[in-house]
Amino acid sequence: MAAIARASLVVGFAAWSADAIQQHGPRLALRAVTSADGGYGSDACQCVGVENLNANTTVSIDGADVADIYPASLGSSCQAWDEGKYPGSCDTTSPEDWCSQPWCYVDVEKCVVDSGPFESAYLPNGGYHGGSLYYSYVTCDGTNTYDSLKKKKAPAAARKKNKAAPGGYGLAECQCVAIEGIDGIVPVTIDGKEVPGLYPAEIGSSCTPWDEGKYPASCDTSSPEDWCSQAWCYVDSENCVVSDGPYESDYLASATFHGKTLFYSYVTCNATNTYDAEAAKAH
Numbered sequence: 584m585a586a587i588a589r590a591s592l593v594v595g596f597a598a599w600s601a602d603a604i605q606q607h608g609p610r611l612a613l614r615a616v617t618s619a620d621g622g623y624g625s626d627a628c629q630c631v632g633v634e635n636l637n638a639n640t641t642v643s644i645d646g647a648d649v650a651d652i653y654p655a656s657l658g659s660s661c662q663a664w665d666e667g668k669y670p671g672s673c674d675t676t677s678p679e680d681w682c683s684q685p686w687c688y689v690d691v692e693k694c695v696v697d698s699g700p701f702e703s704a705y706l707p708n709g710g711y712h713g714g715s716l717y718y719s720y721v722t723c724d725g726t727n728t729y730d731s732l733k734k735k736k737a738p739a740a741a742r743k744k745n746k747a748a749p750g751g752y753g754l755a756e757c758q759c760v761a762i763e764g765i766d767g768i769v770p771v772t773i774d775g776k777e778v779p780g781l782y783p784a785e786i787g788s789s790c791t792p793w794d795e796g797k798y799p800a801s802c803d804t805s806s807p808e809d810w811c812s813q814a815w816c817y818v819d820s821e822n823c824v825v826s827d828g829p830y831e832s833d834y835l836a837s838a839t840f841h842g843k844t845l846f847y848s849y850v851t852c853n854a855t856n857t858y859d860a861e862a863a864k865a866h
Contacts, residue, residue: 585771588645609687615727621660622721623660624722624723624843625696626721627695628721628722629694631688632659633787633839634659634838634840635835635837636769638703638770639654640657643705653668656824660687661685662685662687663687666678666682666683669682669794679728681720684723684725684729690711692714699718699720701718701727702716702717704767706766708763708764708765709762709765710764712752712758712759728821738789748763750814753848757829759790759818759851760815760816760818762788764785767784768784769782771835787815788816788818790852791815794810809855810855811858813858813862815856816847817840817847818851824852829847829850830847832844833845
């Protein structure tokens with residue numbers, strides 16, 4: 584069944600036609616992607632978040648905001664994210680042991696490891712499925728000397744609740760997979776050109792009408808199209824069972840989830856997918 588790839592966005596051309604959107608089909612990984620060298624955690628504690636977001640984000644370290652050091656895709660795979668970055672500990676000629684150790688963000692509700700997971704304070708507004716953000720070294724076969732030395736983090740039992748997104752995080756059989764509350768704006772690709780300033784770095788992290796007021800010539804007009812107000816989120820195509828889709832997205836040119844092409848779903852958000860239905864008719 585033919586459908587249309589989400590990311591033919593247009594900036595500065597009010598009369599841009601929806602016919603410029605590239606054609607695609609549901610559940611077909613059309614782009615070549617590369618998995619992270621360190622992997623995505625153990626089966627009992629998988630990493631969460633979208634990889635390769637083309638932007639940096641602000642983190643909070645010792646109560647101070649630190650901008651433009653860490654990528655917006657922080658924690659999305661097993662990597663030594665702090666190496667050469669963490670001020671005063673990992674950016675020196677004699678970095679601490681934990682700087683070179685891999686870790687990733689995880690779903691605390693679906694993580695069984697020997698130690699942790701531990702609550703993170705890096706992303707001031709960061710969260711996952713309405714709760715605090717947690718990380719694990721153990722799931723990445725890393726040695727967690729950070730927590731034993733710093734003694735700043737609380738184990739999973741001390742979880743605090745963040746404000747949950749009104750639309751939720753998808754059906755049980757097709758959950759949203761991106762991290763919410765990431766500071767910053769990510770660029771999108773239009774006709775092979777990078778265009779900044781439209782969508783937030785947390786795009787697709789919850790069931791939200793992300794296009795409302797944004798998608799040029801369709802959702803930023805006085806008469807927006809029906810699908811503009813419909814909620815959707817990014818999902819794991821290999822763990823998503825819905826009646827329609829999920830559909831491959833190319834809003835984010837190089838972004839992936841667990842080394843796979845990024846997919847989205849309206850259905851998991853109990854929304855009506857007139858976007859793909861209408862776009863298919865145009866072809």
